Amino acid sequence: MLLLRYDENGGFWATPGGSLEPGEDHSSAAAREVREELGVNGVELGPELATRSSDHLVAGRPVRQVERYYVARVHAGMVRPEAATQPDEIRGWRWWSLAELAASDQTVYPVGLSDLVVGYLRDGAPETPVELAS
Template sequence: MPTPPLRRAARVITLDEHDRVLLLRYDENGGFWATPGGSLEPDEDHHSAAVREVREELGVTAVAVGPELAVRSKDHLVGGQPVRQVERYFVARVHAGDIDPARASQPDEIRAWRWWTLEELLAGDQTVYPAGLGDLIAGYLRDGAPNRPLQLTS
């Protein structure tokens, strides 16, 4: 079976002033929560895509996207077509009051926005992508950014 076409993506682990993470709810595939982000536009780098996605999905006009924490590769369907999505995960700090879904220009089938504490995320009673996000955030809050992005498995 041939390798699906590559789809490059940038995702943003968005933390507020209380170390809560903002996740977005989607209904497809039985429903799940995920970090903001999406595919790169032609000739766009990952960092620029991360900034654009925060603006488009969260309505935040100015955000300082920080270091890259992780990378993940996943084969799945996009628009009914198989792709191999390679996601690079960056961290950004925002003030919770700056999030304004009413200003989002690309809501992309987002059904809900929710701030999660680390404890709620680690409790694991909801489907969250990527798997292990709580551990990734805990490590970042404890130790700072890794020297090299961590490889996530799913």
């Protein structure tokens, strides 16, 4: 899996993603974010595996964040961070094996990502997206 490194909040790894633009649906936003953050054009999204919602403050104002997680298979040669147009404080990126991810003591979001992907590879996509813990 390809994860992105961020330094805020003590540092963590996370999947590509970001906010919806006005009038945009979640799958279009996911494809746009992959293009903007990794320079990958024409990514084809697979099934939606999971969702996660959380409430927190942004600039002192309450915000409800809703995340949706999709499968996207991308060849390593397609990833071109130098072509990213919105690097969004990304400090690095790395391909992880499932074993590395499961054994890591580093913070990875969403929590349970390794189990989610193992379940998908073993059983296929869930009928309805799994609700992940906040």
